[in-house]
Amino acid sequence: MSGCLAQPLGKMRYKMLASADFVNKWFSAGVNRDTLRKTPAVIFNHKDLMHSEVLLKGYGLPMQSYPYSFIPATDAFVKAIQLGLGYGMVPELQVQPLLENGTLVDIMPEAQLDVPLYWHHWKRQSQQLDVLTETIVQSAKHILR
Known part of the structure; x- marks a missing residue:
């Protein structure tokens, strides 16, 4: 966009996760x-294509071939x-x-995705926005990959 910059911040890693009990119940055969x-899937919303891309690419499963629910709120989703x-x-x-204490389990380590994040801002901005x-x-350098 004219007059704006998109500054790379780093990458946020996404993993295919489930609870340990869920894995025992639904994935006992692997x-x-x-x-x-x-197996029921939980997808953030209809615009979130990460889940469907992983299952399509890795297992040849289009979205209509497995049960899923949308939960479009970050805390409720988790x-x-x-x-x-x-x-x-x-x-x-x-x-x-939750990963460290075993509450959640990475069920497809090969399916992790690194999503690049950017900070979009005006080229010319106030001193306060420069500080922000x-x-x-x-901060992103310490948190993101």
Whole structure:
């Protein structure tokens, strides 16, 4: 956009996660094409294509071939996965403690996706916005990949 900059911040990693109990119930025979066709998925919203791309590319499964629900609220989305309502693509940063303590399990390590993030801002902006931009860019270096 004319007059704006898109400054790269880094990448946010997404992983295909499920609760440990969910894995025991639905994936006792392993994560494969047959089990994925029967297992409920949780997808953020209809614009979120990460989940469907992973299953299509890795297992040849289009979205209409497996059960899923949309949960378009970040905290509720993670809570649904944590409660065992389905499995889904979650930002690693959002659930790091749940991964570390085993509450959530990475069911497809090969399916992780790194999504580049950008800070969009005016080329010419106020001093306060310059400070905000610099704070965001510096903080992202410590948080993102």
